[in-house]
Amino acid sequence: MTQFPDLTTFSLEAVLTILGMAAVTYGMRLGGLLMADRLPQHGRWAHVLERLPGAVLISVWVPSALSAGVIGIAGAAATVVTMALARNLFAAMAVGMVLVGIGRYFIGI
Amino acid sequence: MSRPGPAQIGHFDPDTIRRGAIACLPLLPSTIIFGAVLGVLASQRGLSLGELLFMSLTVFAGSAQFVSVDLWRETIPAATIIIATAVINMRYILIGASLRPVFRGRPLWVKVCGMHMVADENWAVTMTQPNLANPGFLLGGGIFLGVVWATGNIAGYLLGGGIPDPEVYALDFAFTAVFAALTIGMWKGKVDLLPWVAAAIGSIIGHYTLPGTWSILAGAGAGVVTAALTWRPDMDDDSLEAEFAVEGRDAYGAPEGTVNTGNTGNRATLSPEAGK
Numbered sequence: 504m505t506q507f508p509d510l511t512t513f514s515l516e517a518v519l520t521i522l523g524m525a526a527v528t529y530g531m532r533l534g535g536l537l538m539a540d541r542l543p544q545h546g547r548w549a550h551v552l553e554r555l556p557g558a559v560l561i562s563v564w565v566p567s568a569l570s571a572g573v574i575g576i577a578g579a580a581a582t583v584v585t586m587a588l589a590r591n592l593f594a595a596m597a598v599g600m601v602l603v604g605i606g607r608y609f610i611g612i
Numbered sequence: 613m614s615r616p617g618p619a620q621i622g623h624f625d626p627d628t629i630r631r632g633a634i635a636c637l638p639l640l641p642s643t644i645i646f647g648a649v650l651g652v653l654a655s656q657r658g659l660s661l662g663e664l665l666f667m668s669l670t671v672f673a674g675s676a677q678f679v680s681v682d683l684w685r686e687t688i689p690a691a692t693i694i695i696a697t698a699v700i701n702m703r704y705i706l707i708g709a710s711l712r713p714v715f716r717g718r719p720l721w722v723k724v725c726g727m728h729m730v731a732d733e734n735w736a737v738t739m740t741q742p743n744l745a746n747p748g749f750l751l752g753g754g755i756f757l758g759v760v761w762a763t764g765n766i767a768g769y770l771l772g773g774g775i776p777d778p779e780v781y782a783l784d785f786a787f788t789a790v791f792a793a794l795t796i797g798m799w800k801g802k803v804d805l806l807p808w809v810a811a812a813i814g815s816i817i818g819h820y821t822l823p824g825t826w827s828i829l830a831g832a833g834a835g836v837v838t839a840a841l842t843w844r845p846d847m848d849d850d851s852l853e854a855e856f857a858v859e860g861r862d863a864y865g866a867p868e869g870t871v872n873t874g875n876t877g878n879r880a881t882l883s884p885e886a887g888k
Contacts, residue, residue, distance in 0.1 A: 510662060513660065527698040528671050535711075553839075565812050599793075600782040607780075
């Protein structure tokens with residue numbers, strides 16, 4: 504490790520590794536879209552594709568709420584309820600985060 | 613903008629880009645802090661700041677970058693890092709697929725340019741927009757998050773320690789909260805119920821039985837299979853509604869039956885493009 508912040512060194516291996524990471528990531532982003540373009544626009548596949556964003560989103564946050572423990576589950580529930588009632592993203596996030604912050608600070612859960 | 617005619621909104625309209633950026637504003641504090649945490653980690657692992665920024669702007673995927681930087685050593689385990697990145701980012705295949713309505717009818721170059729700056733956050737925000745499902749909106753959010761993310765990286769790298777612990781202010785929970793809240797906006801009706809329940813159960817089972825981010829794929833897979841199994845031909849009405857979404861108008865969350873009014877003529881103009 505260098506003494507001073509190392510700002511501008513670009514080692515060949517680092518650049519190649521990063522380009523490899525970028526290539527697989529971008530390839531999957533664009534590839535997913537182009538594959539979906541080839542699926543039928545109606546019927547079963549279209550129906551499945553429409554359900555996909557919700558399914559992905561739920562699968563992203565449900566496990567992370569579980570990882571945050573009891574307070575995480577409570578915070579996620581409070582966020583969902585606030586959003587359903589107020590339809591305001593900022594308010595919903597604030598309610599969940601404040602609840603989690605308070606829970607961690609005062610109760611330690 | 614206020615009254616879109618039959619012609620599509622531009623591919624990357626400046627006003628739409630700006631709206632997309634503003635829509636991601638609630639994510640600023642947590643994105644900058646996590647960017648800073650990554651900056652600190654990178655300085656400890658021996659990446660230069662330039663290399664880190666290069667990674668943040670070319671890979672642009674938070675969780676994969678954390679794992680990769682954590683694996684980074686003097687002799688870089690390139691294959692391990694690239695494979696880990698591929699596994700963690702596999703959800704982008706699904707995310708890319710779900711963006712089909714946002715890019716429908718757009719030329720290939722728009723897809724090529726628009727798909728790079730796609731993170732979970734601006735994707736989720738875009739998918740829940742009632743009127744702006746448009747590549748410019750998606751890109752605006754991506755550019756905003758990219759700038760904030762890189763700014764956080766720089767701050768963390770240069771400051772070293774001294775940055776607040778995200779857990780203290782529940783900033784780590786911001787990502788959970790934004791995704792949980794946006795789920796509400798994706799609700800399109802009863803047809804979503806079973807796939808969503810399946811996704812939740814699948815991801816919970818995956819969380820306890822699988823390593824890392826495989827739970828996302830387990831949940832999404834369960835949701836997709838359930839959606840495929842519960843489909844009936846009479847549900848096609850619903851997909852017709854989604855066809856109009858395509859034009860960047862009443863896409864997501866439009867109340868049933870409100871979308872079709874007066875738009876019936878557009879279907880004919882859309883169909884030839886769909887074949888591309």
